[in-house]
Amino acid sequence: MRKYPNLVKEVAINRPEQVWVADITYLQVKKKHYYLHLITDAYSKRIVGFQLADNMLAVTTLKALQNNTILMKVLSTKELTESLKMNLG
Secondary structure: OOOOOOOOOOOOOOOOOOOEEEEEEEEEEOOEEEEEEEEEEOOOOOEEEEEEEOOOOHHHHHHHHHOOHHHHHHHHHHHHHHHHHHHHO
16 A cells, blocks of 8 residues: 655644645445545544545545535635625625
């Protein structure tokens, strides 16, 4: 299995939402394997995004990032702001 270098080894992680990390773990259900792709906040250890799939593809991990709860709040706030700007002139 391929292991990638730690690109943030020298970074002092001292607040939430500074660094997110991706991880994949497998779950066996009956005789089939499923893979849980997780996005975790490195400081708080809070899971901020996830995707369950039957593969270990990078695109599935990207879906976990897209399902990120914090990212969705930011996008929702941005969309709300744009909507208000359009409606208020």
